[in-house]
Amino acid sequence: MRKSIATVSLSGPLSEKLTAIATAGFDGVEIFENDLLGGPLSPEEVRLRCADLGLGIDLYQPFRDFEAVPADVLARNLRRAERKFAVMERLGADLLLVCSSVAADAVDDDALAAEQLRQLADRAADHGIRIAYEALAWGRHVSTYDHAWRIVEQADHPALGTCLDSFHILSRGSDPKGIADIPGEKIFFLQLADAPLMAMDVLQWSRHYRCFPGQGGFDLAPLVAATVRAGYQGPLSLEVFNDVFRQAAAASTAVDALRSLLLLEESAGLSALPAAPVPSGIAFAELTAADTEPLRGVLGALGFAHTARHTWKPVELWEQGEARILLNTGVGGRRQGPALTALGVETSAPQLAARRAEAVLAPVVPRRRAPLDAPLDAVAAPDGTEVFFCRTGQPDYPSWTGDFTDVPPSAVPGGQGEPAPVPASVPVSATVRHIDHIALTQPWHQFDEAALFHRGVLGLAADDSLDLADPYGLVRSRAVASPDGGVRIVLNVAPAPDADDTRLQHIALATDDIVGAARRLKEQGAGPLPISANYYDDLDARHEFEPGRLATLAELGILYDRDADGEFYHCYTPTIGRVFFELVQRTGGYRGYGAQNAAVRLAAQRLQQH
Amino acid sequence: MRKSIATVSLSGPLSEKLTAIATAGFDGVEIFENDLLGGPLSPEEVRLRCADLGLGIDLYQPFRDFEAVPADVLARNLRRAERKFAVMERLGADLLLVCSSVAADAVDDDALAAEQLRQLADRAADHGIRIAYEALAWGRHVSTYDHAWRIVEQADHPALGTCLDSFHILSRGSDPKGIADIPGEKIFFLQLADAPLMAMDVLQWSRHYRCFPGQGGFDLAPLVAATVRAGYQGPLSLEVFNDVFRQAAAASTAVDALRSLLLLEESAGLSALPAAPVPSGIAFAELTAADTEPLRGVLGALGFAHTARHTWKPVELWEQGEARILLNTGVGGRRQGPALTALGVETSAPQLAARRAEAVLAPVVPRRRAPLDAPLDAVAAPDGTEVFFCRTGQPDYPSWTGDFTDVPPSAVPGGQGEPAPVPASVPVSATVRHIDHIALTQPWHQFDEAALFHRGVLGLAADDSLDLADPYGLVRSRAVASPDGGVRIVLNVAPAPDADDTRLQHIALATDDIVGAARRLKEQGAGPLPISANYYDDLDARHEFEPGRLATLAELGILYDRDADGEFYHCYTPTIGRVFFELVQRTGGYRGYGAQNAAVRLAAQRLQQH
Structure with a gap:
């Protein structure tokens, strides 16, 4: 399968991250917004750099605190989205990750959330952009993947799908079996991260302790297998916030990252690597x-x-x-x-x-x-x-x-x-x-x-x-x-x-x-x-x-x-x-x-x- | 009040810790067993070193997994205690910290715990030693300070009292007001540690993130004031497990530690430091x-x-x-x-x-x-x-x-x-x-x-x-x-x-x-x-x-x-x-x-x- 990684997973400026990612052998990247905002490269230059390196831009992220808000806030949020669509067009990115809201002004109303996400998708479609809606484990009203999917289903717009994230799913103890109920073409993206099993605040756990698949305590293979069985066609993409990787050399981290995906693919039964007996x-x-x-x-x-x-x-x-x-x-x-x-x-x-x-x-x-x-x-x-x-x-x-x-x-x-x-x-x-x-x-x-x-x-x-x-x-x-x-x-x-x-x-x-x-x-x-x-x-x-x-x-x-x-x-x-x-x-x-x-x-x- | 610190709070070998503690101006120490076990100094030499430095040995700790066990385990545990009493006599230490049991073979029976602790206190008294029983926040059957005190009360032995630890009390959200119900002379020891407020497994929190009073999120002053009002006469003693302090130079950590106690004493109304206006x-x-x-x-x-x-x-x-x-x-x-x-x-x-x-x-x-x-x-x-x-x-x-x-x-x-x-x-x-x-x-x-x-x-x-x-x-x-x-x-x-x-x-x-x-x-x-x-x-x-x-x-x-x-x-x-x-x-x-x-x-x- 296609393999991708979010730029936030590596250290250094964006241009060095892209080089490390391409050199390791990834097919694509998620551009993490902060990496773009701090750097000297314009969106057009990032697009060119990725093309030169043979990397697709598979996702732009994150867009936060959008849905289920009063009308005046919605207007501001749509204006904000339009500005991001413009950046994405310059980047050549056509998929935007929208995280479930953590804002105090969001209301607990699935119908409203669906209606507003439909509006967002409608505007996105005008730019050839699609929206992947994801449940953050600490989302204010939407914190489970099945809940996010129900809202996407209710919105019923071709440019709106869901994004699954193994950390958000497994950290809450959700059962990935339910992924089978989501039509594969509505799973727009799959983000993968492992983490050591820790009893701690899930936001802090996510922001500091994520690691590459196989390095923590989650069992990712069944989740990946279920997603692929559901008909998912997109990339396997790593999104790892980790205090150590933020400091380590990007080149070696990128190789470590790709190795983790190769081994995950193998253990999920999606590829056959050369087998070898365990040494004696x-x-x-x-x-x-x-x-x-x-x-x-x-x-x-x-x-x-x-x-x-x-x-x-x-x-x-x-x-x-x-x-x-x-x-x-x-x-x-x-x-x-x-x-x-x-x-x-x-x-x-x-x-x-x-x-x-x-x-x-x-x-x-x-x-x-x-x-x-x-x-x-x-x-x-x-x-x-x-x-x-x-x-x-x-x-x-x-x-x-x-x-x-x-x-x-x-x-x-x-x-x-x-x-x-x-x-x-x-x-x-x-x-x-x-x-x-x-x-x-x-x-x-x-x-x-x-x-x-x-x-x-x-x-x-x-x-x-x-x-x-x-x-x-x-x-x-x-x-x-x-x-x-x-x-x-x-x-x-x-x-x-x-x-x-x-x-x-x-x-x-x-x-x-x-x-x-x-x-x-x-x-x-x-x-x-x-x-x-x-x-x-x-x-x-x-x-x-x-x-x-x-x-x-x-x-x-x-x-x-x-x-x-x-x-x-x-x-x-x-x-x-x-x-x-x-x-x-x-x-x-x-x-x-x-x-x-x-x-x-x-x-x-x-x-x-x- | 007398001020003390557990040797585990500082880095380095025991002899360097003792020097740092004395130089900073502490009155006494808790000897943490591992510091003794790994070092070249015999108990007699540690006793002499402390005496030379003007430090009292206020506590020897920890003694674990003692109480509420079957008869054969009790016999082994009493044998183990006798060996520790011998070490304490060589050290010149007369107070032993006993932590509430985390052992799988301990039973949930306060009367049995009290009876066995009474036996332990009786043997300790033969050596001029007293026992301070403390509730670990993650103790198997005893995890709150009031529970530990009820067992001590039930045991009713002059050589058995309780040890209060601010981390174990405040990390569980216990109300320190109940300390007023404990007769001061039965509070044998008071251990103090602060910690940043974190939602995480309390054992990991305690072992890695404790800090000195005033550096975390706990309000220690009311706890200290309540303990002193109850009639507690012992030292204020720091016991801080902290990954950073384990690596930092002992001399500066010891000064930081004593400063924290001076400021805590002031905020608990137990001392008056020179006051000064806040700079403008x-x-x-x-x-x-x-x-x-x-x-x-x-x-x-x-x-x-x-x-x-x-x-x-x-x-x-x-x-x-x-x-x-x-x-x-x-x-x-x-x-x-x-x-x-x-x-x-x-x-x-x-x-x-x-x-x-x-x-x-x-x-x-x-x-x-x-x-x-x-x-x-x-x-x-x-x-x-x-x-x-x-x-x-x-x-x-x-x-x-x-x-x-x-x-x-x-x-x-x-x-x-x-x-x-x-x-x-x-x-x-x-x-x-x-x-x-x-x-x-x-x-x-x-x-x-x-x-x-x-x-x-x-x-x-x-x-x-x-x-x-x-x-x-x-x-x-x-x-x-x-x-x-x-x-x-x-x-x-x-x-x-x-x-x-x-x-x-x-x-x-x-x-x-x-x-x-x-x-x-x-x-x-x-x-x-x-x-x-x-x-x-x-x-x-x-x-x-x-x-x-x-x-x-x-x-x-x-x-x-x-x-x-x-x-x-x-x-x-x-x-x-x-x-x-x-x-x-x-x-x-x-x-x-x-x-x-x-x-x-x-x-x-x-x-x-x-």
């Missing part, structure tokens, strides 16, 4: 650093061994169980300290996964490949992390590990003449089984986009968003995971807008022996992060442990949580650059990430920084 | 710049004349009507461009005003004075702007203008050998009458503090907070003004956290002839800021003007608004450094600031910057 695990995590020496020390202490090196790139492979870490020194001084720059996800169909990713607007990462390298498709997540689609060590597909050659134990480099801090390639009893999860701090304006990206590209499901108390503010945190927990990614947003180089990232490693793993860390002088003794007094108050257990946890800085399904033990290494490691042990069916302990862990990490 | 006008605005040449050009174009210079400082006085601007070049390269660094307010009693300011913790600005200089008392507002208390040109008090000597017209400096861009000291027909208002962009974390400061120090009243649409985000804006409009200050917060050097400020000048004043600006090449022609099309749609009027407004970039009481015309100069000027003409009793036009003006200013 994390194949590797890649850390980039000019100086990998501190990382090698920690990896060794964690029990990893340096097993291979890339055939022609300065990349080392470190392994333990199914956990694989790449250390990349090929970026020189590009970053201050180590950073997690890429991760591989394990999938049975890498090429399908890449095709799906591309279809939902994931930017494909250009690769430098040598002739014999395994094919390795990658896309960039919103925070810049590269996501590779891997099929590791299977006979039916070239494995990325084929680009690596084994390192003989004696050949492990240990710095210029210095011994490696641990005998890295000496086998140790593998206590780490695999990568449990990856946690990535997002740019503050891309939190919702990131969750939708990982859902749409990788097929992960999003948990609820949590607020974690850091000593210097609340950290928003939301996990996306595959149903079986094979792939888990935690998306965080730091309280204050951090610079890119300070956004923390971490790799959580699953172990069956947290005490043994933590003890080795301690013996190697690589942690664990010390945790306040007061935390263990509190643990003792909340839970009963077998004798000695609590002392062991306290000695090794191991945190503890439990839920209805199982238990969770976890501890941390110190932070190196932007990166730290977590060791986690899950028992039973514990599904979480120890959010209960986040405040204590964050306080301990702040202390480490001071 | 703005005596001057001072602009600081290394190079004042661009400012002199604009001032000349606005009709100002350079009339005097300071006897010994590099400060020029420019005047027109009652509007006075000081240009200060004495700061060298300290700032990038011109900035508004000080303003004088006109008061009949400068010394009284200064005494009041000091009493409500306004930092006094140290002055370099020559022996003959007029006394000039100043305090620093939260954003750093210096506020001087002036009495200009009155025989009964030394005037600050006495420190200036007149400039003969021919002696006006015009740069090194260059002519001044306008003949500054040549008298022009004075179209500017006085300074209408000053607008100051605040650091993002001091918006609420700034409004309370100007209310408490200057006696100004605050308007509602507005959201203004800038192309790159919403600008929060709130005006504080004297009842007659003699002093008006608009406090803004930019959407993204700007650096100090980019926070815009402006001076609005009142004129009776906006067209003449704007025309002169244009003739001198100093503006006005061009406004989009589309805005005037919209004005034409919304209002009817006499023939030619709209063309004049459009030609001169004059914006227009009206309300029930009158009309408002305004236009802008270009921005120089951080500063621009506005010309405003009010007719009738128009009280606002043209918020209706803010989006268009902000878009025009962004365009000018590009």
Whole structure:
């Protein structure tokens, strides 16, 4: 279907918004009046700009407080409308959105509203313009879509139809089933917005918290499907008032927006995107650093061994169980300290996964490949992390590990003449089984986009968003995971807008022996992060442990949580650059990430920084 | 009365919070458990730190989900309580806050709740500890203060009393009059928080939006007065969960917090602060710049004349009507461009005003004075702007203008050998009458503090907070003004956290002839800021003007608004450094600031910057 977006959904001046919208690939726009009023472009120039960009002007909006008023007010309102018709003719826009009135002088009289809207439509028709009448959820007398439709039906004018808006419908808990009762040709427009489920004043909710479909708590697919089944022929158009998008770069917001519509279309059964299986695990995590020496020390202490090196790139492979870490020194001084720059996800169909990713607007990462390298498709997540689609060590597909050659134990480099801090390639009893999860701090304006990206590209499901108390503010945190927990990614947003180089990232490693793993860390002088003794007094108050257990946890800085399904033990290494490691042990069916302990862990990490 | 604050109200680790709280001048603290759990200090060390700082530990909190449970849960809960009593003994805290239960296993049985709380109090008493039972507004079975009190009354144990919390009481719309029915000695604690009036889920409201008394919409004074009349002897204690304060510097938040309690005490009739008359006008605005040449050009174009210079400082006085601007070049390269660094307010009693300011913790600005200089008392507002208390040109008090000597017209400096861009000291027909208002962009974390400061120090009243649409985000804006409009200050917060050097400020000048004043600006090449022609099309749609009027407004970039009481015309100069000027003409009793036009003006200013 045709796809459109209201200019109010993006930041910046109108001309920059239009460029971003066209570049993302939309077909049309709703021109939001304030964007026209503040800008230097005349309506004719906006028309030309849109034509140059291949964008249709699908709607001009909003026209407010028109209907069901005394005669003298009607005259003024018709005069006002005529002036807007003139602007629309200059713009080349032929559909005007009229919102149900919130004015104190409007009366509760459907017949009067219908009669006056008929007059408006009659005048509009003289200019080749049509009117789409919409119920605002907080309209004074008309606040539901079926009520607005009854008035449109009563007015019975060919230039008058209704506009449906998912936010106004779903925020009031209205049932979209009734859309089936509206003739499709009388649905002139369909505006789409999601929102987190919040118990709050609906006007404030609408003006500040709307988000793109799939980023909130509404179920938009049945509404869209019902509208299309009713015979609606117009565009799917986004209208999102959001405090964050107002500040974010228009170009990336526009891509996020179009991706949300593509995924909505798919879930409403209106289009078929390339399908791909949900990945089954994390194949590797890649850390980039000019100086990998501190990382090698920690990896060794964690029990990893340096097993291979890339055939022609300065990349080392470190392994333990199914956990694989790449250390990349090929970026020189590009970053201050180590950073997690890429991760591989394990999938049975890498090429399908890449095709799906591309279809939902994931930017494909250009690769430098040598002739014999395994094919390795990658896309960039919103925070810049590269996501590779891997099929590791299977006979039916070239494995990325084929680009690596084994390192003989004696050949492990240990710095210029210095011994490696641990005998890295000496086998140790593998206590780490695999990568449990990856946690990535997002740019503050891309939190919702990131969750939708990982859902749409990788097929992960999003948990609820949590607020974690850091000593210097609340950290928003939301996990996306595959149903079986094979792939888990935690998306965080730091309280204050951090610079890119300070956004923390971490790799959580699953172990069956947290005490043994933590003890080795301690013996190697690589942690664990010390945790306040007061935390263990509190643990003792909340839970009963077998004798000695609590002392062991306290000695090794191991945190503890439990839920209805199982238990969770976890501890941390110190932070190196932007990166730290977590060791986690899950028992039973514990599904979480120890959010209960986040405040204590964050306080301990702040202390480490001071 | 004794004044206290919960550590959760401030940012940072516990030790920094305690230092900030003591430095501000509080008598005591509530130790919020998470602050203890995450930190490196043992309870004994926290006790010692508080003692060193002269802070009493007035409360330990919170203890959750205790009462009205089955027997096996009660046993676990009593075990948990015993562990907390042990921590409190180490801390030297003798009052524990118990919140009404939100647990799924709690039953709706007041007698059972009372019986179990009695058991808890009995055990607490063995440790010399008392229990303060509080109704959370979202408690499962107990959510009102009178209900909590009935349970405490029924339990009838000397170590069990109630805790009143203004947020929990007022957010539910409970009437604080009922506090009179509680014996004062059974009110063990009083927690105070304000909040903006919002229609939203009360738990989210409480956890994110609480603010200090006087910064929100609740009327706390009657509640405090009723509690004290009931015989309450404990401290006034702040407990504020606020996303912004969690990020702001603890030291300044603590001062803001104590100021709010001082003003609350005054308004509840519990203390008498030095009183001072509300200032009657703005005596001057001072602009600081290394190079004042661009400012002199604009001032000349606005009709100002350079009339005097300071006897010994590099400060020029420019005047027109009652509007006075000081240009200060004495700061060298300290700032990038011109900035508004000080303003004088006109008061009949400068010394009284200064005494009041000091009493409500306004930092006094140290002055370099020559022996003959007029006394000039100043305090620093939260954003750093210096506020001087002036009495200009009155025989009964030394005037600050006495420190200036007149400039003969021919002696006006015009740069090194260059002519001044306008003949500054040549008298022009004075179209500017006085300074209408000053607008100051605040650091993002001091918006609420700034409004309370100007209310408490200057006696100004605050308007509602507005959201203004800038192309790159919403600008929060709130005006504080004297009842007659003699002093008006608009406090803004930019959407993204700007650096100090980019926070815009402006001076609005009142004129009776906006067209003449704007025309002169244009003739001198100093503006006005061009406004989009589309805005005037919209004005034409919304209002009817006499023939030619709209063309004049459009030609001169004059914006227009009206309300029930009158009309408002305004236009802008270009921005120089951080500063621009506005010309405003009010007719009738128009009280606002043209918020209706803010989006268009902000878009025009962004365009000018590009």
